[in-house]
Amino acid sequence: MDRASRVNVTGPLGPYAAGFAAELQRLGYTPLSAALQLRLAAHLSRWLADAGLAVTALTGQAAAEFLIARRAAGYTQHLHLQSLEPLLGYLRGLDAGTPAPAAAPLTPAGDLLAGYQRHLAGERGLAAGTSAYYVSLARPFLAGRLTGDDLDLEHLTAGDVTAFMVSIARTRSASTARHSATALRSLLRYLHVSGLITGPLAQAVPAVARRDSARPARAAGAGTVAAMLAGCDRGTAGGRRDFAIITILARLGLRAGEVAGLRLEDLDWHAGEIVIRGKGSTCDRLPIPPDAGEAITGYLLPAA
Numbered sequence: 001m002d003r004a005s006r007v008n009v010t011g012p013l014g015p016y017a018a019g020f021a022a023e024l025q026r027l028g029y030t031p032l033s034a035a036l037q038l039r040l041a042a043h044l045s046r047w048l049a050d051a052g053l054a055v056t057a058l059t060g061q062a063a064a065e066f067l068i069a070r071r072a073a074g075y076t077q078h079l080h081l082q083s084l085e086p087l088l089g090y091l092r093g094l095d096a097g098t099p100a101p102a103a104a105p106l107t108p109a110g111d112l113l114a115g116y117q118r119h120l121a122g123e124r125g126l127a128a129g130t131s132a133y134y135v136s137l138a139r140p141f142l143a144g145r146l147t148g149d150d151l152d153l154e155h156l157t158a159g160d161v162t163a164f165m166v167s168i169a170r171t172r173s174a175s176t177a178r179h180s181a182t183a184l185r186s187l188l189r190y191l192h193v194s195g196l197i198t199g200p201l202a203q204a205v206p207a208v209a210r211r212d213s214a215r216p217a218r219a220a221g222a223g224t225v226a227a228m229l230a231g232c233d234r235g236t237a238g239g240r241r242d243f244a245i246i247t248i249l250a251r252l253g254l255r256a257g258e259v260a261g262l263r264l265e266d267l268d269w270h271a272g273e274i275v276i277r278g279k280g281s282t283c284d285r286l287p288i289p290p291d292a293g294e295a296i297t298g299y300l301l302p303a304a
Helices: 014-026 031-051 060-072 081-093 108-122 128-143 158-171 174-193 222-230 237-252 256-260 290-300
Strands: 273-277 283-287
Touching: 014 031, 014 081, 031 060, 031 081, 031 128, 060 081, 060 128, 108 128, 108 174, 128 158, 128 174, 158 174, 222 237, 237 256, 237 290
Parallel strands: none
Antiparallel strands: 273 283
16 A cells, blocks of 8 residues: 555545545555555545535535536546445545535525526536536535525625635635636626625625736747647657647647537638637637648658
8 A cells, every 4th residue: 555655635534545445445446556546635635625515515516526627627536436335435434524526405505506507607607617617616605604504695795705815815825816716706706696695795895906927928929839849749649739739739729628629520621610618608710820730741641
């Protein structure tokens, strides 16, 4: 279990990591498989911490939201609920408060968040992963409005909103605080248009300043791009692929995710255009520069 012992699990699941590792060993997991399970647990624990959730809040719904966020973050493995079952089963065996995937009925806050998530997906057109991330960031705010089983929004004030963001800024990273501010504004607008609060409290959410050291990324210079292209071995399929990717990035100014999401049907050779799929369901058509077209065809149709 050497590999597993090197996995550092922090956050709400940290106290359970050693016992979970021992249980994996008892069940006959190989060191590599056990390490992968513990890395998944570490990611889940970080997600719980960022969302302000305790282990007892790890319901089937919360697990599903985590997996959506994991997929949206670019992970390609352990993206289904079955992957979490070893951990969830271990926690249930300890009576750690983690219910089976068929979780109990929604609480008032959970019911409201479910409606908010449907609003984000249906009305705002946000991608599933983005919607789930907004919900996870908004949940701690609603949790603070609970009195027993009652969700008190009637007496919500601008001061409550500001106080919540101050606590987030003190206990979370600057990046998480900025995302939390965006999600909270979105939630408060939803509550207002739904008639659940009487005032437009979204404007009470303070802006989160960026650190002075945070600077926007600079575009690569022409010399750098030329050197990168020259470093591609176009005698191999991988080199031709890299040459095409770098050319598209440089000539069209696309994001890495937009290039990674390109499909053959996105290339309209008759019109000389390429379809770029952005966030949500947005699509743009851009002209294919001649050198980018040559790089693409050089990869797709290599010379014999």
